[in-house]
Amino acid sequence: MSAAPLLDTAALRAAGRAPATPFRIRLADDRLVQIERLLRVLPGKRIVGAGTLEGEAALIKLFIAPGSARHWQREVDGLAALQDAALPTPAVLTAAPLAGEGHAVLTAFLAAADPLSALWQRSPADDARLALLAPALALLRRAHAAGLVQSDLHLGNFLASDGQLWMIDGDAVERPQAPGAPLSGAAATANLALLLAQFTPQWDEQAARCLHTYLAAGDGPAVALPQLLHEIERQRAARLADFLAKSGRECTLFQVRRSATRFSAVLRDQADALAPLLADPDAAIAGGRLLKDGRTCTVAQVEIAGRARVVKRYNLKHLGHALSRCWRHTRAWQSWREGHRLRFLGIATPVPLALLEARLGPLRGRAWLVTEHCPGVDLLTHLDPQREPPPAEARALRELFAALHRARISHGDLKATNLLWHDGEVVVIDLDAMQQHDSAASHARAWARDRARLLRNWPAGSALWRWLEANLPPA
Structure with a gap:
């Protein structure tokens, strides 16, 4: 079997996020380190992987940026401080410069960790x-x-x-x-x-x-x-x-691409699967199952790599509408950010997978949002207005609105069709008008509108209406 390629720090920096494994790199004392599997890569800065040093299993951390000595020294000093305090941390096998430039810290590899x-x-x-x-x-x-x-x-x-x-x-x-x-x-x-x-x-x-x-x-x-x-x-x-x-810039979690005519952001682990869709989202919509075809938006369910996804295109109704929106964040951008906000806060919403905007320099045009598909049923269909919600739904509704209220988040279009019952949770969709408010006063006004809109979904005085009136946070 041929030996793994021998690389240096310049080659590793040039490899970006995906250096091919296995590879070897030489320490300044001429010993060879081999990385078999990548664990984390900060492009051009740091590589963490599992491998060996002279046949001994090791966790290998390579500092490959110019001027990396400062971070390497912090790593060495930090591990020494943990050991001095008798705190359990893997033993340091070696901490040494790399041949040429860069540094390495190798620690004992914890099996089945x-x-x-x-x-x-x-x-x-x-x-x-x-x-x-x-x-x-x-x-x-x-x-x-x-x-x-x-x-x-x-x-x-x-x-x-x-x-x-x-x-x-x-x-x-x-x-x-x-x-x-x-x-x-x-x-x-x-x-x-x-x-x-x-x-x-x-x-x-x-x-x-x-x-x-x-x-x-x-x-x-x-x-x-x-x-x-x-x-x-x-x-x-x-x-x-x-x-x-x-969520709007290139990083470990998100792949972001910008040009004079388009902007895209996609979850990095979905980038390859969604690349054909993002290349021509209208073709994907045309080939999918149409869920909504309105003046302001078009929504379709599509299948990507055997998994159901939803593509939503935000339409521009006429020239005046286009001119009024071209300087502002698109509704797709708003939904993208608010979806990630809700997920961060532990509030159920379909995972936002990708955002695409047509641009002309700083001007924004049509936009598309791709999310996971939620197969739940909307609350207007699911709940009987003549009955209080069943215990599971009642608990989920109280928890949802308590969480939104605590975070000062208003929905902006709280129709019952924008709330889905799925897998024991109330899932929030259609986040175009969602907002997290800086002040309690601003949120109180928005919540009063949200609350009134939700109650209008069912006949005033019905059993469900009375339950909601008693259990929703007060206006």
Whole structure:
């Protein structure tokens, strides 16, 4: 069998997001590292993969950007700080410059390791998730007592292997206090909130139990629940703003393409499958099953790689309509962003897969949105106006409107046909007019309109109308 190609940092930078594996790279001391499988790639900056060093299995982190020594040194120092604090982290096999330029850190490879994020997704019940989170909270308490914070704290930076939870990613480990001193209460609160802000707002009800588990893990900084909840809300808002900004630019999650005549954004893991559709979305609509054909929009169900998708084209009714909209974000853009906002907040809506806009320089024209297809039935059909909703639907309706109200989100066109019952959830669709409000007063006015529009779907005084009137957040 021929040896894997020997590359250097220039070749790896040129390879972008998809360097071919396996490949070898030489350390400055002439030893050869081989990467068999990619785990993460930051194009032109960093490559993380599984491979070997002189036959020994290793997790390999390559720093390939010009001037990468600073990040490499942070990784080395962070891993050393975790080890000095007796926190479980994989042993460093070597940390060395690469031949020519760039740097590498190799750590012991954890066999059959599961990121805590994957275990979390497989355990939907709250009690099961709290049990998974408990050892991570205990490790975080120990880190804080040792004066350490993890500035990129998320479940993916904890690995479960052979009954042990491990902390990884030394690049994000910092020591803001003097060596040997524990974190301040404010710093510990902020770092714990960074972890808990990863979860949906509905999970904030478990914050008190998480804090109890964290505090029970040993001595350390004082953290109080009111300050923790405030910090969770602040950090979640910052994460949401960052995530929505990413939905419109090239990054790990999204593939974005711009030219003088078009703009497209697509979930990166869907880009190849959706490429033919995005090349000619009108042909896809013409070949699909027409769901709606109106003046303002045309909607069709299509099949892509054996999976049902929905394509929605936002039409321009006439020249005046086109001129009035050409300087503004398209309705497809609005739906794209609001769909991702709802998903981030744990509110059910079909996954937005792709956005396409026809442009002429800065001017916007027609636009298309591609989403997953939800096979649910709309609430106008599903609910009997002469009866209160069944228990499952009642619970889902209360949870949905509580979540929207808590986030100050208004829908803008709250017809019952824009709410689908599917798989135990009320799924929200048609997000063209959705808005998250900055002020309580603005949201209150919009919610009053939304509430009135929803109630108009059913006869005033009917059993369902009375139930909604009693259970919806007040106007």
